[in-house]
Each structure stands twice: as structure tokens, then as C-alpha cells.
Amino acid sequence: MTVAETLLDVRDLEAGYGKKTVLHGVSFRVGEGEIVALLGHNGAGKSTTLKTLLGLLPARAGSVRFAGREWANGDPAANVKRGLALVPQGRGVFPDLSVAENLMLGAYTQSDRAGALQHMGEILDLFPILAERSTQRVGTMSGGQQQMVAVGTALMQRPRLMRMDEPSLGLAPVLVQRVLETAVEINRRFGTAIVLVEQNIKTALGMASRAYVMKSGRIVLEKPAAELLAAQDSWWELY
């Protein structure tokens, strides 16, 4: 296996809420076009890691390099412009806006509106159900469809790296499969690297090339996904 060039390089990241430190020196890397799974039990610090990477939560220490540049600590808009995107846990769509309006909001940092409309067409190709319902208010759609809108909106930013925080949360198994297959399709079609936080460990490991396991705000294991998948029962209970 050739090692892809590093797109995201996270070193010794420390962050928290108020006086509480949640991340105690998190380090990991993601290659260009790579899918990496970030696993761990509830409260391990996965969402906090993703939020800090986007800039929603300022890091107190550590460094992050993205596409060869230092990232903008605590500045989500600047990071989105540089090609980092987040699909938040719990969907994060605008329920009163239509599918198309939600998607176009994802392109708010781009001045090329014609280009954004064309890109929306490409994204709707990925989600036929959204194409059929582009004028429907998102609040009236099913959970799975709303999740697709959230993924589509993140893609509108033309990210080089997409962080997905439990995209399957609350979805029926068949939809989980669908959302995650779409993520793989996105990765193949647009070359978008993905950091995937997912409770469906087997599915996540089936998609990813490598995985990191977090516990209590630290990375405690890094392995090729296939290796973890083959021996899942023997390591998961340890963490």
C-alpha cells in the first residue's frame, strides 16, 4: 500500500469546555483522499476532536496542519474556506428551508454562483430522493433524508476533507448502509478525504483504510481498519 501524502496532521491537541480539559494531547493524521475512522465509547472525545478541528472550539495547545498550512485555530469560517467541512452530529440542517436552499447555504463562502449551482446538480445525482424533492421543506422530511441533506450541504463546500460525526445516528439499518455507501461514493468521485466518527464499528471499519481508537481524550490505538475488523472482539472490549 502506498502511503498517501498527508492532508491533515494533528499533533498533541488539547481542548475542553470551561475549566474542564477533554482532549489531553490528541495526535493523528489523514492522507489525501483517505477514509479514517475515529472510534471510541460515548464521551471519549470524538465530537470534541472534530469540533476543535473545525475551529468551533479553540485548541489550548497543539498544532494542526491542513494541506500544508497551519489551520485557523478557533476560526471555523477560515477553515471551511480552506476546505475543511463538518457534517455535525444530529444533522444540523435548516428545517424551514428547502433542500435546494440548504444546499446553496453550504456554498455561502463561494462567489461563483453558477459553479455552485452546477455542483449542486452533481450532488443531487448522488441522492436521487433529494433531487426529486429539491423544493420540499427539510423539516418535513424523514431522518434519513435530512441526514442526506446535511451530507450534501457539507459537500457543497467542495471540501478536501469531510468530518462526519455519526452520520447514521437514529437511522434505520438500511438507511445507515445507504448514507455510508454514499460517503464512499463521495470519496471515490471527488477524492474527498473523510474522518468518520461512527457507532457502527463494523460498517465504519469496512469503509476506512485506517482507524484510531480514542479513550478519555487520548488516542489509544491506531491500526489498519482491516486488521481491527478481523479481530474486533478482541480489542473493542479493552477500550
Ligand SMILES: Nc1ncnc2c1ncn2[C@@H]1O[C@H](COP(=O)(O)OP(=O)(O)OP(=O)(O)O)[C@@H](O)[C@H]1O
Ligand atoms: N458543550 C459541552 N460542555 C461541557 N462538556 C462537554 C460539552 N460537550 C462535551 N462535553 C464533555 O466532553 C467529553 C467528551 O465529549 P464528546 O462529545 O467529545 O464525546 P464523544 O466521543 O463524541 O461521545 P459520543 O459517542 O457520545 O458522541 C464528555 O465528558 C462530555 O461530557
Ligand SMILES: [Mg+2]
Ligand atoms: Mg459525539
